[in-house]
Amino acid sequence: MTVDLTPSFKTKSGDPITIGAGSGSKWGRSKRGDPSNEAVLNEIVDKLTYSIKVGYNHLDTAEIYTTHPEVSKAIKKSGVEREKLWITTKYFIGSFFIDKKAESPQEFLDQTLKELNTDYIDLLLIHHPFFEKEHSKNQYDVEKLWKEIIEVQKTGAVRYIGVSNFDVPNLKKVIEISKSEGKEHFPVVNQIEYHAYLQNQSPDVVQFSQENGILVESYGPLTPLVRVVDDETKEEIVDHPLKRLLPELATKYGRTEAQILLRYVLQKNVLPITISSKEERIKQAIEIYDFELSQADVDLIDSEGSKFPYRAFFKDQF
Numbered sequence: 001m002t003v004d005l006t007p008s009f010k011t012k013s014g015d016p017i018t019i020g021a022g023s024g025s026k027w028g029r030s031k032r033g034d035p036s037n038e039a040v041l042n043e044i045v046d047k048l049t050y051s052i053k054v055g056y057n058h059l060d061t062a063e064i065y066t067t068h069p070e071v072s073k074a075i076k077k078s079g080v081e082r083e084k085l086w087i088t089t090k091y092f093i094g095s096f097f098i099d100k101k102a103e104s105p106q107e108f109l110d111q112t113l114k115e116l117n118t119d120y121i122d123l124l125l126i127h128h129p130f131f132e133k134e135h136s137k138n139q140y141d142v143e144k145l146w147k148e149i150i151e152v153q154k155t156g157a158v159r160y161i162g163v164s165n166f167d168v169p170n171l172k173k174v175i176e177i178s179k180s181e182g183k184e185h186f187p188v189v190n191q192i193e194y195h196a197y198l199q200n201q202s203p204d205v206v207q208f209s210q211e212n213g214i215l216v217e218s219y220g221p222l223t224p225l226v227r228v229v230d231d232e233t234k235e236e237i238v239d240h241p242l243k244r245l246l247p248e249l250a251t252k253y254g255r256t257e258a259q260i261l262l263r264y265v266l267q268k269n270v271l272p273i274t275i276s277s278k279e280e281r282i283k284q285a286i287e288i289y290d291f292e293l294s295q296a297d298v299d300l301i302d303s304e305g306s307k308f309p310y311r312a313f314f315k316d317q318f
């Protein structure tokens with residue numbers, strides 16, 4: 001079975017996009033902790049370059065990761081033409097990660113094009129909707145921000161626009177605005193935390209997004225394998241349903257547990273964004289297009305996963 005999630009998601013040169021190579025999470029964190037550490041910067045560039053080399057054509061970055069320069073260097077180092085790659089970045093309101101530089105989407109775009117050394121980005125997302133008017137100099141609410149995102153898209157330097165961490169009421173707000181702007185200005189992606197332990201980041205969000213032609217992207221797809229911790233003690237929870245099931249499925253399909261989780265997400269018509277600091281894992285993660293989980297096993301992961309609801313990101317916002 002070919003999972004073709006992305007018929008309309010093609011790089012400028014016409015290639016369908018693959019799963020995404022992340023550049024946030026610990027890359028962003030380590031860079032923030034030590035922004036001038038050349039070893040850290042070079043490691044990010046090397047791992048992104050390696051990702052491109054083994055077949056990822058989709059790079060995920062964001063203002064708050066501060067990894068635009070590394071993405072740019074990796075593209076150059078890979079020797080792959082810009083048009084054969086898809087770059088997603090995200091605009092952030094608030095300042096709980098970095099001191100914000102860009103006061104508006106237009107300022108963000110100008111800055112991003114320079115940092116990425118490109119004349120366009122493929123996808124611009126609003127990083128999250130958890131902001132109040134007083135969090136920005138320009139007093140943004142979701143509607144005002146979306147209107148400016150559309151204006152920025154009209155400059156021609158942004159191919160597609162979308163959102164991240166949006167629930168159904170917020171999606172409805174932006175869709176309503178897009179209706180009066182034309183089809184090319186609709187949100188095309190909602191990037192959310194998605195895995196077997198969080199099959200809906202907020203009520204009905206996956207079904208609503210998909211029914212409205214919005215591709216759901218999954219961040220945290222490996223959560224059941226890598227970050228199931230007790231909220232209070234922060235200690236790893238050692239016994240949970242997939243901890244038992246994943247090794248069985250990995251043996252059955254002759255794949256790693258991570259590959260089972262990524263393939264599961266793909267078969268739910270959701271596009272994973274993943275990251276690793278280890279080349280072997282980066283390569284394995286893209287090698288999920290040549291096998292298929294049976295529908296019974298997808299259903300089993302669904303049902304075992306729903307016995308253990310678990311949220312790893314934005315715990316206070318939902």
Ligand SMILES: NC(=O)C1=CN([C@@H]2O[C@H](COP(=O)(O)OP(=O)(O)OC[C@H]3O[C@@H](n4cnc5c(N)ncnc54)[C@H](OP(=O)(O)O)[C@@H]3O)[C@@H](O)[C@H]2O)C=CC1
Pocket residue numbers: 021022023024025026060061127164165191192218219220221222223225226256258259273274275276277278281284313
């Ligand atoms: N829009 C948003 O709000 C958010 C977006 N994101 C985006 O999504 C990307 C991916 O995020 P993240 O949630 O961290 O991704 P994943 O769920 O893929 O988790 C990545 C972690 O899993 C580990 N890992 C990777 N492969 C394996 C493996 N085969 N076996 C065991 N452990 C493995 C990695 O550690 P190791 O390096 O040791 O392999 C890494 O710490 C981010 O980089 C960012 O681009 C992320 C969070 C929020």
Ligand SMILES: O=C1Nc2ccccc2C1=O
Pocket residue numbers: 023024025028062313314
């Ligand atoms: O990559 C990311 N890691 C995060 C952790 C918390 C909130 C947002 C993010 C990202 O976008």
